[in-house]
Structures are given as structure tokens and as C-alpha cells.
Amino acid sequence: xxxxxxxxxxxxxxxxxxxxxxxxxxxxxxxxxxxxxxxxxxxxxxxxxxxxxxxxxxxxxxxxxxxxxxxxxxxxxxxxxxxxxxxxxxxxxxxxxxxxxxxxxxxxxxxxxxxxxxxxxxxxxxxxxxxxxxxxxxxxxxxxxxxxxxxxxxxxxxxxxxxxxxxxxxxxxxxxxxxxxxxxxxxxxxxxxxxxxxxxxxxxxxxxxxxxxxxxxxxxxxxxxxxxxxxxxxxxxxxxxxxxxxxxxxxxxxxxxxxxxxxxxxxxxxxxxxxxxxxxxxxxxxxxxxxxxxxxxxxxxxxxxxxxxxxxxxxxxxxxxxxxxxxxxxxxxxxxxxxxxxxxxxxxxxxxxxxxxxxxxxxxxxxxxxxxxxxxxxxxxxxxxxxxxxxxxxxxxxxxxxxxxxxxxxxxxxxxxxxxxxxxxxxxxxxxxxxxxxxxxxxxxxxxxxxxxxxxxxxxxxxxxxxxxxxxxxxxxxxxxxxxxxxxxxxxxxxxxxxxxxxxxxxxxxxxx
Amino acid sequence: xxxxxxxxxxxxxxxxxxxxxxxxxxxxxxxxxxxxxxxxxxxxxxxxxxxxxxxxxxxxxxxxxxxxxxxxxxxxxxxxxxxxxxxxxxxxxxxxxxxxxxxxxxxxxxxxxxxxxxxxxxxxxxxxxxxxxxxxxxxxxxxxxxxxxxxxxxxxxxxxxxxxxxxxxxxxxxxxxxxxxxxxxxxxxxxxxxxxxxxxxxxxxxxxxxxxxxxxxxxxxxxxxxxxxxxxxxxxxxxxxxxxxxxxxxxxxxxxxxxxxxxxxxxxxxxxxxxxxxxxxxxxxxxxxxxxxxxxxxxxxxxxxxxxxxxxxxxxxxxxxxxxxxxxxxxxxxxxxxxxxxxxxxx
Numbered sequence: 001x002x003x004x005x006x007x008x009x010x011x012x013x014x015x016x017x018x019x020x021x022x023x024x025x026x027x028x029x030x031x032x033x034x035x036x037x038x039x040x041x042x043x044x045x046x047x048x049x050x051x052x053x054x055x056x057x058x059x060x061x062x063x064x065x066x067x068x069x070x071x072x073x074x075x076x077x078x079x080x081x082x083x084x085x086x087x088x089x090x091x092x093x094x095x096x097x098x099x100x101x102x103x104x105x106x107x108x109x110x111x112x113x114x115x116x117x118x119x120x121x122x123x124x125x126x127x128x129x130x131x132x133x134x135x136x137x138x139x140x141x142x143x144x145x146x147x148x149x150x151x152x153x154x155x156x157x158x159x160x161x162x163x164x165x166x167x168x169x170x171x172x173x174x175x176x177x178x179x180x181x182x183x184x185x186x187x188x189x190x191x192x193x194x195x196x197x198x199x200x201x202x203x204x205x206x207x208x209x210x211x212x213x214x215x216x217x218x219x220x221x222x223x224x225x226x227x228x229x230x231x232x233x234x235x236x237x238x239x240x241x242x243x244x245x246x247x248x249x250x251x252x253x254x255x256x257x258x259x260x261x262x263x264x265x266x267x268x269x270x271x272x273x274x275x276x277x278x279x280x281x282x283x284x285x286x287x288x289x290x291x292x293x294x295x296x297x298x299x300x301x302x303x304x305x306x307x308x309x310x311x312x313x314x315x316x317x318x319x320x321x322x323x324x325x326x327x328x329x330x331x332x333x334x335x336x337x338x339x340x341x342x343x344x345x346x347x348x349x350x351x352x353x354x355x356x357x358x359x360x361x362x363x364x365x366x367x368x369x370x371x372x373x374x375x376x377x378x379x380x381x382x383x384x385x386x387x388x389x390x391x392x393x394x395x396x397x398x399x400x401x402x403x404x405x406x407x408x409x410x411x412x413x414x415x416x417x418x419x420x421x422x423x424x425x426x427x428x429x430x431x432x433x434x435x436x437x438x439x440x441x442x443x444x445x446x447x448x449x450x451x452x453x454x455x456x457x458x459x460x461x462x463x464x465x466x467x468x469x470x471x472x473x474x475x476x477x478x479x480x481x482x483x484x485x486x487x488x489x490x491x492x493x494x495x496x497x498x499x500x501x502x503x504x505x506x507x508x509x510x511x512x513x
Numbered sequence: 514x515x516x517x518x519x520x521x522x523x524x525x526x527x528x529x530x531x532x533x534x535x536x537x538x539x540x541x542x543x544x545x546x547x548x549x550x551x552x553x554x555x556x557x558x559x560x561x562x563x564x565x566x567x568x569x570x571x572x573x574x575x576x577x578x579x580x581x582x583x584x585x586x587x588x589x590x591x592x593x594x595x596x597x598x599x600x601x602x603x604x605x606x607x608x609x610x611x612x613x614x615x616x617x618x619x620x621x622x623x624x625x626x627x628x629x630x631x632x633x634x635x636x637x638x639x640x641x642x643x644x645x646x647x648x649x650x651x652x653x654x655x656x657x658x659x660x661x662x663x664x665x666x667x668x669x670x671x672x673x674x675x676x677x678x679x680x681x682x683x684x685x686x687x688x689x690x691x692x693x694x695x696x697x698x699x700x701x702x703x704x705x706x707x708x709x710x711x712x713x714x715x716x717x718x719x720x721x722x723x724x725x726x727x728x729x730x731x732x733x734x735x736x737x738x739x740x741x742x743x744x745x746x747x748x749x750x751x752x753x754x755x756x757x758x759x760x761x762x763x764x765x766x767x768x769x770x771x772x773x774x775x776x777x778x779x780x781x782x783x784x785x786x787x788x789x790x791x792x793x794x795x796x797x798x799x800x801x802x803x804x805x806x807x808x809x810x811x812x813x814x815x816x817x818x819x820x821x822x823x824x825x826x827x828x829x830x831x832x833x834x835x836x837x838x839x840x841x842x843x844x845x846x847x848x849x850x851x852x853x854x855x856x857x858x859x860x
Binding site (some may be wrong): 311313332333334337343345350351352353354355356357361364365366371372373375415 | 712713714715717718720721723724725727728729730731732733734735791792
């Protein structure tokens with residue numbers, strides 16, 4: 001039996017105006033975690049779509065166990081035992097767990113009636129393999145994002161997949177949820193499932209991966225087993241340049257003016273249409289001119305809620321917000337913005353961009369006051385921001401969706417900067433942005449800070465928090481637990497402080513950063 | 514690599530022909546309108562005469578004016594089904610004031626507009642505060658406004674309005690430099706609306722709310738205010754239409770404006786505005802209204818049966834939406850080309 005379960009040879013995929021894959025050779029090794037890395041647009045997802053039958057290659061052959069196969073549809077891929085879990089979850093929230101697991105291939109009695117009890121038994125078994133103890137009759141909408149992902153994983157297991165493709169599975173998960181996903185991946189591997197793992201998070205890959213393949217602009221530029229792989233090896237091949245992700249920055253002088261002062265900020269837990277919001281208790285913080293303050297915490301720690309309260313999106317139950325010594329009373333976004341507090345939201349597509357509007361209109365969305373705006377003045381302002389933030393677009397009238405993730409994020413940054421903020425707030429500043437653009441955004445933020453803008457950001461990525469912040473507040477269960485200065489910032493310190501209890505801290509310890 | 518060369522050649526061809534196709538698609542309402550006018554002019558000498566065109570545009574003006582407010586509501590991902598009823602109610606209010614009051618034309622017009630705005634405000638309130646879906650909210654006010662019109666007139670007509678107010682008759686029947694006043698009003702309103710849509714923050718906010726409401730709210734746009742304004746605008750347009758009809762007919766009838774909302778929606782859709790909000794234009798709706806008007810008028814001139822006219826109108830609307838979807842897909846496919854034309858982009 002050969003080590004290679006699936007081999008793709010010379011895969012070429014043409015898109016209008018673009019060659020997505022230029023003759024890629026890719027092997028999936030048996031019982032291994034096969035890591036695929038590359039910047040956005042390198043061709044990772046295209047390759048996976050070809051292997052899972054969503055798209056077809058223009059050239060090239062695919063061999064499974066050394067025999068050539070045709071994968072012309074997702075159904076044929078499933079028949080070969082290939083399952084893919086997409087970046088976006090594809091569970092149906094208003095069906096129950098079993099119904100989701102068997103959606104599309106229901107078990108039937110005499111081909112007519114659904115055999116629910118048999119289905120329930122099998123889903124239970126699949127979930128047990130994942131160490132998930134769920135009520136299979138409950139609607140998926142009642143479970144958290146991480147659990148929904150487990151349901152999707154259970155779906156692939158229940159159908160006996162040999163190859164499981166995970167496309168950025170942790171992008172929406174908290175550290176604890178991700179840790180339990182890693183355990184599941186290890187177990188699946190041990191039980192004879194070969195895994196293809198795609199992620200931007202290098203520490204995850206280094207922890208999980210057995211065999212590494214790096215793609216750049218549609219070509220394989222590196223391939224090696226784990227033993228030969230280091231962080232530098234990956235980054236160098238991915239971006240084609242060795243780059244120190246962070247530049248040092250002069251410390252903020254102690255006598256710098258305090259621009260933001262938050263005292264005893266408390267938010268009641270609220271149940272909105274998108275599920276319950278975490279409460280925030282008694283948070284105090286202050287931010288000096290030109291300082292970058294990070295807020296680190298797990299999912300549900302209240303980080304996002306805190307920023308939303310400062311941005312005027314939430315009603316304070318108690319507490320006081322002061323900007324430059326003046327109390328901010330406003331409970332509206334425009335009021336907070338007038339006081340100098342603006343927020344770049346976490347979910348760009350859902351909360352940030354207006355897809356039908358052009359790049360220019362997205363940047364200038366709310367900049368002008370008064371009933372009529374001056375096109376000339378607006379255009380000058382937008383152009384100078386596009387230059388400053390290095391947004392790569394010659395034609396500002398193109399729809400904003402034409403841009404890559406990193407450039408879209410910069411568009412939202414520009415929109416906030418149009419309002420001349422005192423404090424720029426960012427919720428997950430580089431979510432879904434490739435490594436190259438990440439470094440660029442860090443550079444831009446640091447540059448803005450040294451020009452006197454104060455920045456407050458939250459992140460669930462330890463590395464990002466460490467690289468970007470001058471000082472970090474660690475939140476846990478709605479409270480600020482620890483304040484860490486720049487020199488105290490280590491991965492271990494951040495992890496430990498963010499975990500709700502000792503047991504949890506120990507569980508996560510297995511994940512090196 | 515051979516694949517690269519083949520690709521670039523194939524690309525260039527595909528790209529340029531797709532661009533031309535896209536350009537034609539974007540201007541399709543205008544192209545269709547011109548073709549219709551040419552065709553009818555060729556087929557019957559009665560069509561392209563000053564007299565017929567004046568009558569035609571006077572007709573079109575009614576649904577075109579309704580289509581302005583309708584475009585705004587649809588751009589925010591809403592809809593206003595109540596416009597026909599509101600037009601009827603406004604006409605009745607104007608008729609009532611002129612018949613029973615002693616206050617003149619201006620008071621009648623103001624009263625008609627005020628009552629319409631109350632309905633518009635109610636629409637806005639139901640949608641923004643009570644959270645009723647726009648389709649349902651305005652369906653409700655459609656019946657409420659019609660009921661109010663019937664109740665306040667006891668189902669009767671207010672006749673002979675011109676005998677009580679000469680000025681009132683001018684609105685529907687007069688003309689300015691040989692252009693009928695309703696047509697003048699239509700052009701004026703379109704100029705104002707197009708300016709609002711493309712050159713004011715309010716206009717941009719309307720597109721933003723329809724494109725991505727959550728993002729608009731988070732960016733600090735007062736979404737509720739924007740929506741209420743669109744329903745007020747729609748009710749205002751409906752009031753003008755009600756007044757114009759009452760003036761044209763020299764009588765206010767409580768059943769005026771029945772099913773007018775459908776013509777207005779058809780015009781908006783033909784003009785390329787998407788029912789899912791965020792995409793479309795004011796001028797498109799004007800062209801859409803004229804396409805419908807010219808088609809109806811031309812078919813009458815050719816002596817085609819009314820039954821056929823109805824069926825043809827339906828087919829045209831469905832075709833318009835299908836073509837619109839085609840354009841959206843083509844545009845999405847063209848995006849890589851557009852980006853490639855500036856090599857720095859898309860990194």
C-alpha cells in the first residue's frame with residue numbers, strides 16, 4: 001500500500017483573465033494531516049474545489065490509490081470518499097442535528113419514509129467519535145458556532161469519508177473551540193482519515209501538520225515533511241520574501257495626553273436577534289495619545305461588546321466614557337463618531353461594506369455633513385487616503401467587492417479615518433486577510449499611531465495582539481483580568497490570563513503558538 | 514507556456530465582446546424605448562404626431578411620478594403598495610375641500626398632500642418601529658387608505674370641481690410652452706429626485722441602506738430616518754398624482770388609482786432597479802415608465818386587442834427582470850477583467 005492516497009498531477013485551471021492553477025502537483029498522504037498554505041488568491045481553494053468536484057480542472061489528472069479517476073461533481077467526490085468542510089458553515093439552522101447530518105441522503109424505510117430512529121442512532125455514533133454529546137433532536141440554531149462545525153464534521157464522518165478537506169476551519173472559532181477541533185482532527189487522523197488542512201494561522205499549522213505544501217500564484221513553491229518546516233520556511237515561501245512582521249516602535253511617552261477614559265463601564269447581557277450578548281462588568285481603561293491598546297480574550301469575554309458600547313451601539317447600564325476630558329453621552333453611532341470614537345467592525349461583509357457601491361462611495365459613505373456634498377473635495381480626500389493606506393485600486397469607481405480582503409479592510413479603515421477620529425477602534429483588525437496584507441495593515445496602524453492617533457483593538461489571535469499592541473488588557477467573562485505591558489507580552493501570559501479557570505488553561509496548553 | 518498564450522487571446526476576445534454586451538445591457542431601457550418609437554412610427558402614421566405624443570406623455574406622467582417614490586422605497590429594499598390608494602384618497606380630500614370648503618385651491622392641495630404624508634408616516638412607522646415587512650405594511654395601508662376615501666365620500670364622486678376652482682383645473686389640463694403641466698411636473702420631480710439620488714448624502718444613504726442595512730447602521734447612518742423619508746417621498750408623489758387626476762377629470766372619485774402601484778413597480782423594474790435593494794437609478798424608472806406607455810399607446814394605434822396588450826406587458830416585465838439578472842452575472846464575470854486592466858489592483 002503506497003503512502004499516497006490521492007495524487008493530483010499537473011492541474012491547470014483557467015479563469016477569465018487569470019490562470020488560477022499553473023500545473024500543480026499535490027499529494028494527499030495516507031493518515032496524515034496534509035497542510036496547504038498560501039496567501040489569498042494563491043489557488044488553495046480552487047485546488048480544493050477541483051478535488052471535491054465543485055469545479056473541473058482544464059488539464060491534469062487525479063489518481064486515487066494510483067488509479068486515474070474523474071471527479072465531475074460533488075456526488076462523485078463523495079463516492080470516492082472525499083468530503084470538504086467549507087470556510088462558511090453549511091448547516092441549516094432550522095433543522096435538527098440528525099436532519100442536518102443526513103440532509104440530502106436520508107435513510108429510508110422501504111424507500112419512502114424517513115427512518116428517523118436509525119438516523120438518530122447513527123448521528124449519535126458519529127458525534128460520539130467527535131466526543132460531542134449533543135441532543136440530536138435539537139435545532140442546530142440553538143448551538144454555538146463551534147458546535148455547529150462539529151455537526152458538519154459529524155456529517156462527513158457519518159458518510160465514511162477517507163479524505164477530509166478543512167478549509168480555514170478555525171476562522172470563526174474561539175481559542176477554546178479551536179483547541180477542541182484540533183483534538184478531533186488528531187483523532188480522525190488516528191482512525192484512518194487523511195486530512196487536508198488549510199489555514200492562515202501558522203501556529204495551528206505547525207502544531208497539527210504532518211506534511212506541508214506551499215502554493216504561490218498557482219504554483220507549488222515548497223513541499224516538505226513537518227520535520228523540515230519552520231515558521232520562517234513557510235513565510236518565506238508564501239510571500240516570496242523574508243519579512244519581519246513587525247517593526248519596532250518608540251514607546252509612548254508617559255506624559256502623553258490621556259484621550260480616552262472609561263470608568264466602571266457595565267453592560268447588561270442582552271438577547272438580540274443574533275443570540276445573547278455577553279455582559280461586561282465594571283471595566284476601567286484609559287488610552288493615551290498615540291498609544292495602541294489591545295484587548296485580548298476568548299469568545300464571549302465581552303471584548304466586542306465593550307468596543308460596541310464605546311462606538312455607540314449599546315446602551316450603558318452604568319459607567320462613564322470621557323474623550324479628551326469631555327463626557328460622551330451619546331448612544332448612537334453618529335454621536336460617538338462626533339465625539340471621536342469610530343469602529344471598524346469584525347465582519348467586513350456583513351457589517352462593513354456596501355457591495356453595490358463603488359470604492360469611493362464606500363470610503364465617503366458618511367463623511368459629509370449638510371444636505372449636498374462637494375464632489376471635488378470628497379474625491380481629493382478619498383484619493384489622499386487611498387494613497388496613505390496603499391489601497392491598490394486605480395479606478396475608484398469599481399465596485400468595492402472587486403478588491404481583495406486586505407484592500408477591503410483598508411477601505412473600511414479609510415471610511416473611519418474620513419471622520420477624523422480621536423480613537424480608532426478595530427474589532428479583529430486582520431480577519432480573513434492574507435499574511436502579506438496583514439503585515440501591511442500592522443505597519444499602517446503603527447504609522448497612524450506614531451502620528452498621534454490612538455488605537456484600541458481586540459483580537460482573538462495571540463500573535464496579532466503581541467505584535468501590534470503597546471499594552472494589553474486581558475478580558476475574561478466580562479471583566480478586565482490583567483493589564484500587561486509590552487515587555488510582559490508572551491503567548492503563555494496571554495493564554496493563561498484569558499482562560500476562565502485552571503482546567504481550561506490546562507486544556508489549551510497543548511497548543512503551542 | 515502554451516496555455517497562457519491561448520488564454521490571453523481567448524481572453525481579449527471574450528473581454529472586449531463582453532464589455533460591449535455590458536454597455537448595451539446597461540443602456541437597454543433607452544435602446545428599447547428608441548426601437549419602440551421607431552417601430553411604431555414606421556408602422557402607423559398616427560403615432561409620431563405632436564398631439565399623440567402629448568397625450569402619451571400626459572398618460573405616462575402619472576405612473577412615472579409614482580415610480581419616483583417607488584424607486585426610493587425599492588432602493589432601500591422596501592416597496593410601497595399603497596400609492597394607488599393614497600392617490601385616490603388625496604384626490605378625494607382635494608375634492609372635498611374644494612366642494613365643501615371656502616378656502617381655495619391652495620388649501621385643497623395642501624390638505625391632499627398633508628393627508629398623504631400622514632399615510633406615508635404611518636407606513637414608515639409600521640416598517641421602522643413596529644417591524645412589519647414593507648410589503649405587508651403597505652398592503653394594509655392600501656386598504657386603509659381606500660377605505661378612508663370611500664368613507665369620507667360615502668362612495669360618491671365630487672363632481673364639477675372646475676366650476677368652483679378655475680385654478681385647480683389648470684394643474685391637470687393646462688400647459689406651459691405647449692408642454693402639459695403634468696409632464697412639466699414629472700420632469701421637475703425627476704430632476705430633483707435624480708439630484709438627490711446621485712449628489713446628496715441622503716441619496717447615498719438610501720443606496721447604502723438597501724445594499725447592506727447592518728453595515729449602514731454601523732457606519733452611523735440613521736437607517737430608520739432614511740426609510741421613513743422614502744415612504745414620505747412616495748406618499749408625496751402619490752398625492753400629486755391624485756391631485757392631477759382629479760384636476761384632469763374635473764372630479765374626485767374614491768376608486769381613482771386602483772392598481773396604479775403595479776404600473777409604478779413595473780416601471781421601476783423595467784428601469785433596472787433591483788427589488789432586493791441597493792441597485793438602480795431614478796432615470797431608469799422614467800425610461801421604464803415610457804417603455805410601458807409607448808408600448809400601450811402603440812399597440813392601441815395598431816389596433817391590437819386589449820387582451821393581447823395585457824399579455825405583452827406581462828411578458829415585457831418578466832423579460833426585463835431576466836435580462837437584468839443576466840447583466841448582473843455578466844458583470845460579476847467581468848470583474849477580473851476590469852481589475853486586470855489596472856495591473857496594480859487585486860494584489
